[in-house]
Amino acid sequence: MSMTPPPGWYRDPSYPLVERWWDGTAWTDHRRQPEAPQLPLTQPESPGGGGSGRAKAVALSVAGVVLVASIVTGAVLLRRDDGSGDAAATTTETTTETTTATTAVSPSASDTPSPSASTSAPSPDDPSVVVDELNGITLPLLDGWVRPQYVAEHDIVMTTPGTYDCPGDPGLCRHGRVISRTVTANDEKSPKALAQQDIEDAANSSYDRDLIDNRPFKGITSHQEVKSGQVAVAGRAGYFVRWKVKTRVGPGGYVESLAFPSSVGSESLVIVRFAFDAGSDGPPLTDMDRITKGIRPVGDADTGGGVGSSIGPSK
Structure with a gap:
């Protein structure tokens, strides 16, 4: 059975010097500078051995999980939602x-x-x-x-x-x-x-x-x-x-x-x-x-x- 990586920050396959947000199913447009050492992560293929194109692409990229990223991102979004205006x-x-x-x-x-x-x-x-x-x-x-x-x-x-x-x-x-x-x-x-x-x-x-x-x-x-x-x-x-x-x-x-x-x-x-x-x-x-x-x-x-x-x- 194939298991996709959990939502989090990973190395951007198209620009490895930055991290990109993976929402659990697809890459979003959100990215940032790396904040912590990265652990390699691969995405297993789906049953049958073929695997989806997305799974192969993710598996070929070197990604790192930053466990606190979702908390940081949520805090930023909440700050923007509090009615006080956008960042900066x-x-x-x-x-x-x-x-x-x-x-x-x-x-x-x-x-x-x-x-x-x-x-x-x-x-x-x-x-x-x-x-x-x-x-x-x-x-x-x-x-x-x-x-x-x-x-x-x-x-x-x-x-x-x-x-x-x-x-x-x-x-x-x-x-x-x-x-x-x-x-x-x-x-x-x-x-x-x-x-x-x-x-x-x-x-x-x-x-x-x-x-x-x-x-x-x-x-x-x-x-x-x-x-x-x-x-x-x-x-x-x-x-x-x-x-x-x-x-x-x-x-x-x-x-x-x-x-x-x-x-x-x-x-x-x-x-x-x-x-x-x-x-x-x-x-x-x-x-x-x-x-x-x-x-x-x-x-x-x-x-x-x-x-x-x-x-x-x-x-």
Whole structure:
């Protein structure tokens, strides 16, 4: 009988100088610098002697188990979930999600992780919508966007397809990400004030430091507010702030913090963050407005909004 290695940090088969997270069935995009001596580990073949392609690839790689890695990783993720913002709040930057892909492992359909915890699969008759049940909204899945796969942050609702080598610290970056999260550790009730407070952290978490303190773009050198104002989101009065950021290496990008009241539960404020790389490889900036305009309350396809919609004053 074949036994797969337990979840943990192992030597990355495609880049042995770093460690990569194995979730028990497939390689994720999360990696870090080695922290402890590694023990060799191989993955036995499945019955019949043939073994799967994944098992052979893992068996051919030299991996080391760091037993405390899952605890460290959990602590990092919990810190990001506590509502205090993403790791490292420098004045104007964020990390793109840090990831490393391996060419040695080609995940099969059974290896594909489920979408982020805050989202559920859209209705089969509406495949162009991402459903965020936690915040009671749906978001349009535009052409050029896909549901999240192999991402370290659990609240990402969509990304651009594919990855590229980060120009700074080693890792894989994405040209675009959209994140949806409920504001739980902040008593702020004003969408305008919340968006203005959140934009710096949104920039830092996308273009400065990642979850494991790497700097995929070597940090932000400057930022400029390019747009802000009231906006109707899912029939509610919201507010957005958009920055253009320049990074030490790479194309830089655009980040936006969009705040509005949820239409479910206690109607807590919701933050939707956008992070788009600048340049021809990044998604068009109009996608920020198109996604905002297409946000709907769950079960109510007729209530929308968008830039320029008629709304009351936002506090």
